Amino acid sequence: MSWTTTLGGHSYRFADLRDLLARSTPLRSGDVLAGVAAESAAERVAAQTVLADLPLQHFLDEAVVPYEDDDVTRLIMDSHDADAFAPVRSLTVGGFRDWLLSWEADTATLSALAPGLTPEMVAAASKLMRVGDLVAVARKTRVVTGLRTTIGLEGRLATRLQPNHPTDDAVGITASLVDGLLHGAGDAVVGINPATDRPSTVLALLELVDDARRRLDAPIQSCVLTHVTTTLELLEQGAPVDLVFQSVAGTQAANRGFGVTLDQLREAHAAASELHRGTVGDNVTYFETGQGSALSADAHHGVDEQTLEARAYAVCRAFDPLLVNTVVGFIGPEYLYDGKQILRAGLEDHLCGKLLGVPMGVDVCYTNHAEADADDTDTLLLTLGAAGCGFVITVPGGDDIMLNYQSLSFQDVLQVRQTLGLRPAPEFEAWLGSVGLLDDAGRVPQLVPEPIRALMS
Amino acid sequence: MSADPWETLRAATRARVGLGRAGDGLSTAENLRLAAAHAQARDAVHTPLDADAVVAALGERAGPVVRSQVADRTEYLQRPDLGRRLSSDHGLSSGEFDLAVVVADGLSATAVHEHAAAVVDALVPRLEGWAVAPVVVAEQARVALGDEIAAALGASMVLVLIGERPGMSAPDSLGAYLTFGPRPGRVDSERNCVSNIRPPDGLTYDAAAEVLAALLTESFRRQLSGVELKDTGAALPPAAG
Numbered sequence: 001m002s003w004t005t006t007l008g009g010h011s012y013r014f015a016d017l018r019d020l021l022a023r024s025t026p027l028r029s030g031d032v033l034a035g036v037a038a039e040s041a042a043e044r045v046a047a048q049t050v051l052a053d054l055p056l057q058h059f060l061d062e063a064v065v066p067y068e069d070d071d072v073t074r075l076i077m078d079s080h081d082a083d084a085f086a087p088v089r090s091l092t093v094g095g096f097r098d099w100l101l102s103w104e105a106d107t108a109t110l111s112a113l114a115p116g117l118t119p120e121m122v123a124a125a126s127k128l129m130r131v132g133d134l135v136a137v138a139r140k141t142r143v144v145t146g147l148r149t150t151i152g153l154e155g156r157l158a159t160r161l162q163p164n165h166p167t168d169d170a171v172g173i174t175a176s177l178v179d180g181l182l183h184g185a186g187d188a189v190v191g192i193n194p195a196t197d198r199p200s201t202v203l204a205l206l207e208l209v210d211d212a213r214r215r216l217d218a219p220i221q222s223c224v225l226t227h228v229t230t231t232l233e234l235l236e237q238g239a240p241v242d243l244v245f246q247s248v249a250g251t252q253a254a255n256r257g258f259g260v261t262l263d264q265l266r267e268a269h270a271a272a273s274e275l276h277r278g279t280v281g282d283n284v285t286y287f288e289t290g291q292g293s294a295l296s297a298d299a300h301h302g303v304d305e306q307t308l309e310a311r312a313y314a315v316c317r318a319f320d321p322l323l324v325n326t327v328v329g330f331i332g333p334e335y336l337y338d339g340k341q342i343l344r345a346g347l348e349d350h351l352c353g354k355l356l357g358v359p360m361g362v363d364v365c366y367t368n369h370a371e372a373d374a375d376d377t378d379t380l381l382l383t384l385g386a387a388g389c390g391f392v393i394t395v396p397g398g399d400d401i402m403l404n405y406q407s408l409s410f411q412d413v414l415q416v417r418q419t420l421g422l423r424p425a426p427e428f429e430a431w432l433g434s435v436g437l438l439d440d441a442g443r444v445p446q447l448v449p450e451p452i453r454a455l456m457s
Numbered sequence: 458m459s460a461d462p463w464e465t466l467r468a469a470t471r472a473r474v475g476l477g478r479a480g481d482g483l484s485t486a487e488n489l490r491l492a493a494a495h496a497q498a499r500d501a502v503h504t505p506l507d508a509d510a511v512v513a514a515l516g517e518r519a520g521p522v523v524r525s526q527v528a529d530r531t532e533y534l535q536r537p538d539l540g541r542r543l544s545s546d547h548g549l550s551s552g553e554f555d556l557a558v559v560v561a562d563g564l565s566a567t568a569v570h571e572h573a574a575a576v577v578d579a580l581v582p583r584l585e586g587w588a589v590a591p592v593v594v595a596e597q598a599r600v601a602l603g604d605e606i607a608a609a610l611g612a613s614m615v616l617v618l619i620g621e622r623p624g625m626s627a628p629d630s631l632g633a634y635l636t637f638g639p640r641p642g643r644v645d646s647e648r649n650c651v652s653n654i655r656p657p658d659g660l661t662y663d664a665a666a667e668v669l670a671a672l673l674t675e676s677f678r679r680q681l682s683g684v685e686l687k688d689t690g691a692a693l694p695p696a697a698g
Contacts, residue, residue, distance in 0.1 A: 029535055032535075033535065033536065033537070033538065163472070164472075165470055165472070166627070166630075166652075166653035166655070166658065166659045166660075167653065167659065167660060169469055169470070171465070171466065171469035171470075172466075172469040172470030172472065173470075174466060174469075175463075175466035175467065175469055175470045175472060175474050176470065176472045176474060178466065178474075179472075179474035179475060195652060195653060196651075197684075227684055229684060256644070256646070257644040257645055257646055258645075258646060259646030259683065259684040296537075297644055297645065298642075298644075332534075332622070333534050333535060334534065334535050334536065334537050337535070367622050368495065368498035368499055368501070368502055368622065368623045368624070368625070369502045369534055369564055369622060369623075373495065374491070374492075374495075395472070396472040396473045396474045396476070397472070397473025397474075397476055397483075397487070397491060397625075398473075398491070399472070399473050399491070399494070399624065399625040399626055400624065401470070401471050401472050401624060401626045401627060402653065403624070404621055404622050404623060404624030404627055404630060405622065405624060406495070406624075406625065409473075409476070409483065411476065411478060411481060411482050411483050412482075414481035414482070415480075415481040415482045417481075418480075418481050443481065444481075446478060448462050453462050456462045456463070456465070456466055457462070457465065
């Protein structure tokens, strides 16, 4: 189906749904690179005007990537819950945006709606939203998951502690792990990006964190972010795997670029579930995504990067994840050029994921070749805090010495928790209190409790 | 008990552990140190490749200098597609090679200036009996430019040594990407990567060469690269520093 409209005396035509969505998308470098962006500011608003009048039902009739060619489209269409969709079935995209902002759309209503929404519907609505809207709707959308801690509760902001080291050195990783724990970080996960995919190294890292967890008697879960095939191999060997990790994207071809299939994810999800390592929940998968990943793999099918990102969340939600985060500023300036584009994309991803029922976190970050700096990460962190974000990534000093990019520091999160009155995950908060790392005002004092001191020697 | 519990741990990593605080946030001194490191990394991104110096350092192993289709650094940052395409005037001619080696600026020419020739010098003697093409130096290049270069050279495999995106502690980190059967259209999961070649804090030249030689040999034997090829053979090099 195609659409035409006029704005300011000019006529605009949109060839199909993916064209309409792409040209409605607020400006970002990746869509320009892909050749799908609006060619002028006026064309963008013309597209948004048409999109606002499009019935939500249309998204069930026209796929942006053909059903026959793509297993992500099939997953989206085949798992759509028509009953859950009923409350918004008669709405247009613009009407859906208004409804999301309405008082009627409260937390319980939004949770019940999630299985009835497709990624393309939520992406479309988000394209009509400003930053304030993205925050306001996300704030009342809640997705709660658990393993040894509970993530996503109101008034909480958890952290992934990311103690990476360029040669996977055990002492170096322990240094960053300890520094994070001393700053109250690690309640979402202690997650290491290994320098190598070698199974023996991955196993050693898993054992390192699991050993620290048991010595400290701390409610944390660990993850070594290696390819799912490596984790499967280690699961067969009986390794202490809390969480299966995989990078995923919004098309079958992009997932092939990551070397992963939905069947492999099903197999790994089942294998990790059988271990029953959780205490407060049984969510055993962790996914990372990011706008631009499909384009980067030349697997975007002419669809804009934000819509494809939302489709990646449909992949995630099929495997009951504990955590999903967009690595929003990591992929580089060819996809999100500057701080303004990164800010908006982070908030879009966070909202779209949560509306689909996915436990969203954000890696608030930038690379040194992007037009961004620490002021931009502060701004995104504060807005995500206001939006009720589940978790963010933290590294010592915000400087990841393995992946060579800047994320948040432990101190950044301490500051925003105090500014906005946010607290760590409840089980972890209790543990921090028990070892003296939380005072009566919810602040983290500068001291080294004995059990952690023992880890340091 | 040590007076400073950080003493041992700090020596094992360049991670910014144990930073000074002001309330919940970072102290003035720490903020200035972070700003200075960011400034250095920003500058590394924009330093141009000195191709003549790289050719001189490679000595008799040096081959031609080529460019991608990118015009300048600003375009490079926004158009990775052009950074993967070989300029039409490359002048490469086809031969019979087991391996093409490409030294590419990527996002840090500084890394190439510091480390690339030394990695080549450590690696090539470990590849006894291999027909290795003269080393191509590539400007404004992405990893996948190696596929086009290797195809033009008629090589069975390609190894691209490329400047990685500069981090605040590491403006000069070199990555090595190995691809079997290089041709335009190869995807990332069909490559194997050894990253953080950057002595003394990252991998040493000998350690990197040892892992790469093992990977190359196994890749050639199994006629594939990527996620199906795990580097189970070589031992993990010891951490330096």
